[in-house]
Amino acid sequence: MKIVLDAMGGDHGPAVTVLGAVEAVNEYGINIILTGNRDLIEKELKKYDYLESYIEIIHCNEEITNEDKPVAAIRRKKDSSMVVGLNLVKEKKADAIISAGNTGALLAGGLFVLGRIKGIDRPALAPVYPTTKGASILIDGGANADCKPRNYLEFGIMGNIYAAKILGIHNPRVCTVNIGMEEGKGNDVTKEAYKLCQKAKFNFAGNVEARDIPSGSADVIICDGFTGNVILKLTEGIAATIFSTLKEEFTRNTLRKLAATILKSGLKDFKKTFDYTEYGGAPFLGVQGNLIKAHGSSNAKAIKNAIRQAKAFVEKEVVKDIMQQINELGEDTVE
Amino acid sequence: MKIVLDAMGGDHGPAVTVLGAVEAVNEYGINIILTGNRDLIEKELKKYDYLESYIEIIHCNEEITNEDKPVAAIRRKKDSSMVVGLNLVKEKKADAIISAGNTGALLAGGLFVLGRIKGIDRPALAPVYPTTKGASILIDGGANADCKPRNYLEFGIMGNIYAAKILGIHNPRVCTVNIGMEEGKGNDVTKEAYKLCQKAKFNFAGNVEARDIPSGSADVIICDGFTGNVILKLTEGIAATIFSTLKEEFTRNTLRKLAATILKSGLKDFKKTFDYTEYGGAPFLGVQGNLIKAHGSSNAKAIKNAIRQAKAFVEKEVVKDIMQQINELGEDTVE
Structure with a gap:
């Protein structure tokens, strides 16, 4: 198995991606191809001890940044670390690709370079949503701002396979x-989506209100990409606000500071419950290949976990399963 | 000034609404009309000392429950505490109405009994969203699951007036x-809404990402009612989850329990920051009258604050301002 890592992607570039790759190689013994600027990558690699035969570098002259327009970047920057990586997967020279780079460009690359699975109208991002019960899958996490009812059905099928195979959830509640x-x-679209999902083969457990998402009432949370983006970002914003307010309250005087020190490990455990870096990245489900989007602000641990996740993704043949179930669905429900 | 309170509304009925009314009477000297079952209301009133001349009871034989279908309930239960109260406002026998009852029925009642303001396509709920900077207004909080771009403009106009007049925010960022x-x-609708809002007279500050809502980046948060509902309920769910997880961590052993005791007041201040009961209820803006929806689980303090809010609502002539600004807008932007 070979996994491509876009070494230039993410807020910290090779400084973080290379360390994540080294840790994954040492821990899991996976073969990794790093695409990007050879000099910058080698400079980072020199800092660490690792099994050298496991890491290959493919030099690229270009880089897609967050300022690039997604579709134009994929079309024009043919020698970017992202496009070169995607082509390796397309040409079966690698089994999966991970990038923490420009999300829009990566999704466009998934659609244009890898292509959609036949029968899938809208591939979707499926990040993990940490809950008090463990983890749920949210799909769509932001790839499609406007969705048709049929798309919800596709999201349910793909999310169900992913939750069962990768998160190991038995008979996920979708x-x-x-x-x-x-x-x-609901609105016009969700009302129709409900009806379609009722006929699906997955364990459709009806509607979930946003209030019940954090306590893990749904294993697979399906929604349009607009709603998904709001859910993910609001969660991030509230968590950040609560932590900073708590910190302020807990450091207001010496006695409180002392008490807070005692609770430090408790606060740490608490933070860990909601830590996305534990879960790697978000797969882009519905394209012909294993594509994982890592968070732009990923640290080395998040990159390492995304690589572990990509490995499971390949081994469990998630894409093959999606192809099969979408095929069984037939074209009769396509609008 | 006379304010009607639907004494039967809310999870706790007269036990809570009557106490809230008594406290408001004693604190603000407002005249209150309680609609509902006279026996139940009098039984509660007997428990308290208050200025008797300030509270009037109008007996009603019916009650709209949360199980009732909204439109049917408003049409059929003519002698319910909610419909009787709405009619008092319509007939100018009262200046405002507050209910903690069936939300759908109350909104339907606002539309059918009070009627829309001319030029307003979709009246909307405008609850307060507590932030670290104080409070923002979110509109629409759930009245309209499907919205057109024009509705966002209306929400902006109404939310702007409310935020400036009732929350006292100078030149609110919408x-x-x-x-x-x-x-x-964004999606098709928000893209168009952006263009319309750019031409508006209020201080349109562009898009806000959900991540930046809790830190108070926007004073008036406009969105369709589906998104608004997701934002409000997710916030509620995350806060509840975080508090229960913190509690679990902080009571895991004796030392932690001791430390948590020291931080108790800090935690209390922290909770207060996000406490909706401080702000009363959510006005239903865009109807011809002052209508406030209190949270179903309101305690007496929330009811008292909703009454204070209704008083300000009447005094500041919010409805008159909305009529004027919508009128100035003209019909040229109506689709």
Whole structure:
């Protein structure tokens, strides 16, 4: 197995991606191809001890930045670390690709370079949503701002396979995000989506209200990419706000500071519950290949975990399963 | 000034609403009309000392429950505490109405009994969203699951007036919830809404990402009712999850329990920052009358604060201002 890592991607570039790769090589013994600027990558690699035969570098002259326009970047920057990486997967020279780079460009690359799976109208991002019960999958995490009812069905099928195979959840409860529990609630699209999902083969558990997402009421949370983005970013924002407010309250005087020191490990455990870096990245499900988007602000641990996740993704043949189930669905439900 | 309180509304009925009314009477000297079952209301009133001349009871034989279908309930239960109360406002026998009852029924009642303001396509709920900077207004909080671009403009106009007059925010920053900051981001509706809001007279500050809502980046947060509902309920769910997880961590052993005791007041201050009961209820803006929806689980303090809020609502002539600004807008932007 060979996994490509876009070494130039993410807020910290090779300084973080290379360390993540080294740790994954040493821990899991996976073969990794690093695409990007050879000089910068080698400079980082020199800092560490690792099994050298496991890491290969493919030099690229270009780089896609967060300022690049997604579609144009994929079309024009043919020698970028991202496009070169995607082509390696397309040409079966690698089994999976991970990038922490420009999200829009990576998704466009997934669509244009790898291509959609036949029968899938809208591939979608499926990040892990940490809950008090463990972890759920949210799909779509932001790839498609506008969705049709049929897309929810696809999201349910793909999310269900991913939750069962990668998160190891038995018979995942698949739910549509809605503004009420009962059938008939919601906007025009979610009402129709509900009806379609009721006929699906996965364990459709009805609507989930946003209030019940953090406590893990749904294993697979399906929604359009606009709602998914709001859920993910609001969660991030609230967590950050709560931590900073708590910190302020807990350091207001010496006695409180002392008490807070005692609770430090408790606070740490608490933070860990909601730590996305534990889970790696978000797969882009519905394209013909294993593509994982790592968070732009990923640290080395998050990159390492994304590599572990990519390995599972390949081994469990998630993409093959999606192809099969979408094929079984037939074209009769496509609008 | 007379304010009607639907005494039967809310999870706890007269036990809570009557106490809230008594406290408001004693604290603010407002005249209150309680609609509902006279026996139940009098039984509660007997428990307290208050200025008797300030509270009037109008007996109603019916009650709208949370199980009732909204539109049918408003049409059929003519002698319910909610419909009787709405009619008092319509007939100018009262200046405002507050109910903690069935939300759907109350909104339907606002539309059918009070009626929309001319030029407003979709009246909307405008709850307060507590932030670290104080408070923002979120509009629409759940009245309209499907919205057109024009509705966002209306929400902006109404939310702006409310934030300036009731929350006392100078030149409120009005923002549309979106999945990116830049113009051109979002789904089809938010893209169009952005263009309309750019031409508005209020201080349109562009898009706000959900991540930046809790830190108070926007004073008026405009979105469709589906997104608004997701934001409010997710916030509630995350806060509840975080508090229960913290509690678990902080009571894991005796030493931690001791330390947590020292931090108790800090935790209390922290909780207060995000306490909706401080702010009363959510006005239903865009109808011809002052209508406030209190949270179903309101305690007496929340009811008292909703009454104080209704008083300000009447005094500051929010509805008149909305009528004026919508009128100035003219019909040229109506689709």
